[in-house]
Amino acid sequence: MASASSSSYFGSENGDSSSFMLNTQNEAGKEKRSICRDELRCKELEIPFTVSMITNYPVEEFNSLLRQHRLNEEQLTLVKDIRRRGKNKVAAQNCRKKKMNELTGLEAEINDLKRKRGELIRDKDELKRSKLHLRKQLDQTYIEVFNSVRDNLGRPYDPRYYTLHISDDGDAHIIPNKVILSQWLAITTLLNYHHHTV
DNA sequence: CGCTGATGTCATACG
């Protein structure tokens, strides 16, 4: 198929192509050079079309062109080869453009994610500072409460053995350690004795 | 001189 036709095409040209193309199997190069080469080959084979006609004409017109001029095997092979390469050249250009656009999009996405990461890091620091502040306030409140409250014998509570709890209704209770708030509330309710409600 | 980006070409897959 294409590879066979190309190699035979290039192969047959090895003798006189060295002046403008290297004779490696995978012939490549700049557009003008290859078009120039193809134009020359078209002239050599007496093909009555230009490279531009071959590559740019729509299928219909291209086919009618082929119908009008009876081309031999060699001419037909070259013409189809030129057309295929021309089409593929444009396809490669589009493909690369698309790839570049995708790359640009991904880079933008990366920048956006970096920005968001920065925001989240700042938020985290802010919350950390806020938590520290609340912690200090709570500690202070603890000290104030334990300093201001006395048991029914007038003695201060020892913060080593008692903990300050806030119930759902917002009431503060000083309860012995190792007793959870619900238990403590049940006990005090049972005894109808709200122990040191603050 | 070797490196790199741009470009063309080929092979291949797919529609």
Place this chain on the structure above:
DNA sequence: GACGTATGACATCAG
């Protein structure tokens, strides 16, 4: 099956 398109891989060239 022929044809066009998309894409990876390779080659070549220019800067």
